Amino acid sequence: MSCTQVIESRILEKNMKLNNYFVLLIVMLSVISITLSPVFISPKSLDIPQVHKTVDENFYNNIEVEISQNFIQTDSLDGSQIVLGESKFPTVLIVLAHWCPHCRNEVREIATFFSDYSDEQGEIIIDDVRFMSLVTSIKNDRSNFPPHEWLINENWVLPTLVDNQNSDISSALRVRSFPSYIIFDRYGYIIGMIPGRIEKQGIKNLIQQINNTVGKENL
Structure with a gap:
């Protein structure tokens, strides 16, 4: 065999070895790819739990309240945080006590009035x-406790x-009777208060009065 043939034979042998290495490398990469391929978890298992308190009878013993001149933050009846403060609209806050018979009668009378006005954010805005x-x-030894069940x-x-x-x-709001209606301007400041029941017609009249006088110091 000539020198040239020997050299060509060795080159061919090296090429075959290289080809074998490449084949082996491809196989190894394929195995690694399969091993490390992402595992897709169903969206259900990625749900982040809502940060809500559990609303039960013990819920009322741990209410956290923050109050300033035109800002109130506390827990909502659904266990989330809720704020009463600046808003695009004037606000009417209906103050209720679960044991108060006048409150029970007022709620029963006006609940249906509000049921058609809830928006996507759960706010009730009427005109x-x-x-x-x-x-x-809130008293755990009085009637209609706990309040969330009543409402x-x-x-x-x-x-x-x-x-x-x-x-x-x-x-802080100087409530003296139940129920009471407290009116806030858009900046969260009190501009009026109505003690006692006013029923559906009274609410309609109040809405009109607020729209006629909003921005003034008193209704």
């Missing part, structure tokens, strides 16, 4: 007036603030 409610003076049974749809055991919110 540019926002409505919310506050449950206060659910009445199909109450208003976003509802929950006062703490000391009734700090109603004290």
Whole structure:
């Protein structure tokens, strides 16, 4: 065999070895790719739990309240945080006590009035007036406790603030009777208060009065 043939034979042998290496490398990469391929988890398992408190009888013992001149933050009746403050609209806050017979009668009378006005965010806005409610003076040894069960049974749809055991919110708002209607301007400041029941017609009149006088110091 000539030198040239020997060289060509060795080159061919090296090429065959290289080809074998490439084949082996491709096989190894394929195995690695299969091993490391992403595992797709169903969206259900990636759901992030809502940060809500559990609303039960013990819920009312741990209400966290923050109050300033035109800002109130507390727990909502659904266990989430809720704020009463600046808004695009003036706000009417209906103050209720679960044990108060006048409140029970008022809620039963006006609940259906609000049921058609809930928007996508759960707010109740009627003719540019926002409505919310506050449950206060909460007593576990009095009738209709716990309040959330009472209001659910009445199909109450208003976003509802929950006062703490000391009734700090109603004290800050100087509530003296139940129910009461407190009117706030767009900046979260009180511009009026109506003690006692007003029923559906009274709410309609109040909406009109607010729209006629909003921005003034008093109604």
